[in-house]
Amino acid sequence: xxxxxxxxxxxxxxxxxxxxxxxxxxxxxxxxxxxxxxxxxxxxxxxxxxxxxxxxxxxxxxxxxxxxxxxxxxxxxxxxxxxxxxxxxxxxxxxxxxxxxxxxxxxxxxxxxxxxxxxxxxxxxxxxxxxxxxxxxxxxxxxxxxxxxxxxxxxxxxxxxxxxxxxxxxxxxxxxxxxxxxxxxxxxxxxxxxxxxxxxxxxxxxxxxxxxxxxxxxxxxxxx
Amino acid sequence: xxxxxxxxxxxxxxxxxxxxxxxxxxxxxxxxxxxxxxxxxxxxxxxxxxxxxxxxxxxxxxxxxxxxxxxxxxxxxxxxxxxxxxxxxxxxxxxxxxxxxxxxxxxxxxxxxxxxxxxxxxxxxxxxxxxxxxxxxxxxxxxxxxxxxxxxxxxxxxxxxxxxxxxxxxxxxxxxxxxxxxxxxxxxxxxxxxxxxxx
Numbered sequence: 001x002x003x004x005x006x007x008x009x010x011x012x013x014x015x016x017x018x019x020x021x022x023x024x025x026x027x028x029x030x031x032x033x034x035x036x037x038x039x040x041x042x043x044x045x046x047x048x049x050x051x052x053x054x055x056x057x058x059x060x061x062x063x064x065x066x067x068x069x070x071x072x073x074x075x076x077x078x079x080x081x082x083x084x085x086x087x088x089x090x091x092x093x094x095x096x097x098x099x100x101x102x103x104x105x106x107x108x109x110x111x112x113x114x115x116x117x118x119x120x121x122x123x124x125x126x127x128x129x130x131x132x133x134x135x136x137x138x139x140x141x142x143x144x145x146x147x148x149x150x151x152x153x154x155x156x157x158x159x160x161x162x163x164x165x166x167x168x169x170x171x172x173x174x175x176x177x178x179x180x181x182x183x184x185x186x187x188x189x190x191x192x193x194x195x196x197x198x199x200x201x202x203x204x205x206x207x208x209x210x211x212x213x214x215x216x217x218x219x220x221x222x223x224x
Numbered sequence: 225x226x227x228x229x230x231x232x233x234x235x236x237x238x239x240x241x242x243x244x245x246x247x248x249x250x251x252x253x254x255x256x257x258x259x260x261x262x263x264x265x266x267x268x269x270x271x272x273x274x275x276x277x278x279x280x281x282x283x284x285x286x287x288x289x290x291x292x293x294x295x296x297x298x299x300x301x302x303x304x305x306x307x308x309x310x311x312x313x314x315x316x317x318x319x320x321x322x323x324x325x326x327x328x329x330x331x332x333x334x335x336x337x338x339x340x341x342x343x344x345x346x347x348x349x350x351x352x353x354x355x356x357x358x359x360x361x362x363x364x365x366x367x368x369x370x371x372x373x374x375x376x377x378x379x380x381x382x383x384x385x386x387x388x389x390x391x392x393x394x395x396x397x398x399x400x401x402x403x404x405x406x407x408x409x410x411x412x413x414x415x416x417x418x419x420x421x422x423x
Contacts, residue, residue, distance in 0.1 A: 049414050072420035079418075084411035087419075089368045090230060093337040098419040127232035127335075131372040149419070 001025045002046060002075075002153065002183075007055035009041055016041045018204045019055075024183060026196035028176075030212070031185045032219060033201035042201065043157050043185045047075035060152070073102065076146035076180075080158040082138035086130045091141055092117070094130060098149040116148035120174065136167030143174060153181045160188055189216050231332045237279040238333045242342040245330045252326060256319050262311045265318040272325045279333050289328040290321060297321065340364050358423035366412065377404050 002024040009017040017038045024046075033039040044050040045057050048064035048071040056063055062070040079085045088094035092113050099109040117123045120140050125133060133141065139159060146154060156175065160168040172191045175182050184192070192198060198215035200208035202222070208215045232238075237245075259265050276286045290297075297317050304313035331339075344361040351357065381400045382391055390396035 044414075047418055049418055069420065069422070072418065077415075077418040079411060079415055081411065083373055084408055085415040087362075087369055087412060087416055088365050089336045093335065093365075096337070097421075101420040101422060127230070129230075129372075130369065131376075145419070 001060065003056075003058045004042075004045070005056050005058070007045065007052040007057060009038075009045065009050060010053045015204055017045075017052075020206055021055075022199065022206065022209070024181075027181050028195040028197070029181070029183045030192040030195045030198045031183065031201065032187065032189070032192065032198060032216075034223075037201040038204040039185050039201040040157055043077075043155050043183065046153070046155050046183060047071055047077045049077065073149070074152045076149055076151035076154045078139075078143050078146055078154065078156040078159050080161050082135070082142035082162075083131075085142040086138060086145070089129055089131075091122070091128050091130055091133075092126045094141065095145045095148050098145055102149060112148050112150075116144040119147070120144060134167075135163055136170055139163060139167065139171055140174065143171070147178075147180075151180060153183065154178060156182065156184045156186075158185050158187065160186065160191065189220070192216065229328070229331050230335045231281055231285060232335075233280040233333075235279045235333070237275065237329070240333075242334045242338040243345070245334060246339075246342065249326055249330050253323050256323055259315075259319070262315040262318070265315045265322070269318050269322045269325075272322050272329070275329055276325070279329060281329070281332050285332065286325065286328075289325060289332075293324070336365060336368050356423050362416075362421070362423070370408075370412075373408070374401070374405055377401055377408075 004020055004022045004024070007017060007020045008015070020042065031039045031043060041050055045052060045064065046059070048057075048068050051065050056065065058064075059071055059074050062074070064071050086094045088097055095113045095116055096109050099112055104112070113126075114123070117126055120143075122137070122140060122144060125137065125141070130138065130141065139162075143154075143156075143159070159175070160171050163171060168188065168191070172188075175184060176194070184195070186192060193212050193216070195212050198208070198210060198212045198219075199206055200215060200219045200222075207222070208218050210218070256265075256268065259268065273286070276283070297320060300320065301313045301317045304316050340361045343364065344357045347355070347357045347360060350360075378397070378401050381397055381404070384400075385391050385393065385396045388396075
């Protein structure tokens with residue numbers, strides 16, 4: 001369970017989040033909102049990429065301010081642009097990166113990389129240069145790199161934004177099939193309709209927190 | 225020597241440790257300059273080509289290693305032809321081609337990660353002067369990974385500026401490239417952090 005208690009986030013004098021309190025326990029949680037509403041900053045709080053200016057973020061009892069290592073093990077983060085997330089030139093080297101950071105033995109790393117690539121039929125790309133892959137393949141590699149670390153929670157920040165329709169569907173299926181709790185920031189409302197909960201951010205605050213059918217209808221109404 | 229050219233194959237050369245390959249390259253490359261005879265040099269060049277066969281690297285890839293700088297070899301050959309003779313010019317060019325092919329063979333058969341691990345081990349002593357070898361090796365990996373990405377950004381920016389007639393304006397191309405690259409560097413640093421990097 002992730003608990004966000006009275007969290008505010010400021011960049012110098014700019015307020016990004018104001019007094020947000022939430023408990024995240026559902027399996028599929030969507031975060032929506034306009035650009036600049038604070039949703040991506042909120043997502044970054046969940047694995048300690050951002051630390052709150054006020055309040056606390058607690059994941060399974062670990063505070064993001066104090067227990068950075070434990071938080072990274074528990075919460076994986078998938079970025080919008082996989083080009084910025086894949087940090088090694090060859091696919092399997094990139095998948096091994098997070099596992100090496102967990103200080104796992106080489107044979108275990110090898111096995112987990114194979115499992116992660118097999119999960120999405122990516123074994124053929126194992127020795128491929130990352131920059132030669134398509135956008136959809138890169139996003140799958142980025143997700144595989146995070147899943148290989150076996151986090152309990154996966155935060156995905158606009159994972160389908162840069163993809164074409166076919167790859168959007170593929171990534172949506174992948175997210176749908178995750179065993180982990182997935183917290184997804186997205187503008188793609190259709191993709192969120194089967195989620196358990198939708199949280200809408202506006203002006204640095206949570207303004208709607210409900211089931212998808214109710215929350216998305218109210219969100220669309222507010223936009224119009 | 226580019227570290228990003230790895231071609232995956234099952235071969236004895238691929239299986240050799242990266243450090244040994246680099247050591248053999250250094251010794252072999254130096255020895256090439258001690259060979260005084262064209263015939264021996266051509267034999268070495270032929271042996272190098274055989275090594276490509278052993279490594280199961282396609283001939284097209286081998287030729288591609290030489291093609292971009294073939295004009296330099298032509299210039300060297302012509303220069304040596306005028307200052308010495310055909311045999312000497314042939315020997316000098318064969319020597320450079322063999323050296324280039326040997327260096328390329330190392331990078332074509334060694335994954336960047338192995339090469340970087342080998343470098344990290346070799347510079348382990350630098351810890352005593354406060355340098356962290358793990359950070360240097362990650363920096364090398366990132367450089368390799370992001371060369372094509374920065375090239376792609378540059379190409380996109382040039383295309384956008386071409387539409388405005390500013391293709392050849394250094395500032396109009398360089399500034400957006402620098403800004404996008406810095407933004408990307410921020411995101412990459414976050415991505416590394418998010419995956420628990422702790423050197």
